[in-house]
Amino acid sequence: MKENTTYDALVLFSAGLDSLLTAKVLMKQGLRVKCLHFVTPFFGHPGHVKGWEKTYGLDIDIIDVGNAYVDMMRKGPKYGFGKLFNPCVDCKILMLSTAKKLLKKYGASFIATGEVVGQRPMSQRPDALNSIRNDSETEGFLLRPLSAKHLPPTPMEESGLVDREQLYGFYGRGRKDQMALVRELGVREEDIPTPAGGCRLTESPSACRYAPIFEHYPDATDQDFYLANVGRQYWAGTHWLSIGRDKISNEMIERNIRPTDYVFQLKDYPGPLVLGRPFAGEWSEEALRDAAAMTAYFSPRARRAGTETPVILRQGDEERELSVLPSKENSTGFHENVWKDVKYVRNGMDHHHTR
Ligand code: SF4
Incomplete structure (x- = not known):
């Protein structure tokens, strides 16, 4: 972390396309963004972080939640598992709750994720998005910039900290809108993340x-x-x-x-x-x-x-x-x-x- 720097937003950054867009969209508005890359034995690539910082011009910290994650799995995830061992809803809740505890450390006022309404069957149905927000107790400081226009305005938008006009209304599984936006944001073709899953629990x-x-x-x-x-x-x-x-x-x-x-x-x-x-x-x-x-x-x-x-x-x-x-x-x-x-x-x- 760069000393004495405070941030506006913490972005949950998996290095997938949606999380990259989320960080870039906020930075384009002039907001100061710290990306958090969560690492467990099941997902995360701590060795790639330096490269991503350089390639994408981001500021990224690694957040190791390995043991908390194992605990959550062992106790049995509240919202159950997906097809295999993936507890997607509880996974997001754990990451958001962790990010919430870190807001103060980074001087940030809100958290942003790359979630897109209706994109994934388990964790991105509208009711799952609500559970994720409520259980992580992030209501009022959680922004989903890619789907913001399908969601009620947040206090960050109402106060003018974030310009809602420069947020998006993506919906569903397609990647077409995301691909158009990533090019518009100037990410080189060879640096566009591929849709590879990357989560071993799946x-x-x-x-x-x-x-x-x-x-x-x-x-x-x-x-x-x-x-x-x-x-x-x-x-x-x-x-x-x-x-x-x-x-x-x-x-x-x-x-x-x-x-x-x-x-x-x-x-x-x-x-x-x-x-x-x-x-x-x-x-x-x-x-x-x-x-x-x-x-x-x-x-x-x-x-x-x-x-x-x-x-x-x-x-x-x-x-x-x-x-x-x-x-x-x-x-x-x-x-x-x-x-x-x-x-x-x-x-x-x-x-x-x-x-
Ligand atoms: S696929 Fe893996 S990393 Fe992604 S939300 Fe599900 S459990 Fe978490």
Whole structure:
């Protein structure tokens, strides 16, 4: 944050087209805008923020709400889930409530979002927009510049702080109006955000990774979900096996190791770093051997050799070797999840019972 700068508006900035337009439309009126980019294990790209600031001429801060978000999910979102694990209405409420608490810090007087009436089935129906405003207690200082002309004038417009004439009346799903406006605002063609979703809670492979954590681990923090995002994830009941796939996921796993975790690594061949996280007491010798065999299986060289090979097993300060044949078959039952088999976890968390 630039010191001694105060702002007129905080814009919820996902870097999607609508949030970009919202920031730009307000800046065009001469308003001072601070963009807030919310980050959790489920969405957000903190590494892109510097680039966006430069490309779009914006002033952006990263707001990490990872643990508050995990809490909200665990308690069960008041307005339920969308198709997968996405609690869109509660998500917006959480972001707005957080932004509201930050108004004073930034000296800002209102919050703006890129919501467009009728654009998304779950979170942008008129009644959902009202719930979002009411539950986040932002009535009176929440502006939706892209759909303002479909909504009653806000105090910011009535006082003249914001010129309602320079706001828009977008409605529905089409992107035509937005595309025309983004060009009018001078954003270069190659910098126009694509409609990619970018929220892992709406993607089935990720939802499958999160379900068992919610099911088995009431103390999970955002770090557990960051770990679930990388590499291959295998589960057998309360046994979680996280298998590195490349350098980045191996490093991520390395950073996440806790003293109670089992860490597997091949002694004689290059291969993945594998982390076993116990949620319900120590693992049996059989489970440890199965995990070691999978560690060997995911090393192409160990698999090609096809002979017993030593795997180093660490837990805290202790270390020993297990000699195993590379194999993915196992009696512990380690497997990758598919959504239809873990959907019940989401349903059990959904107190809203809308679907
Ligand atoms: S898609 Fe994801 S980030 Fe967007 S509102 Fe829904 S839960 Fe939140």
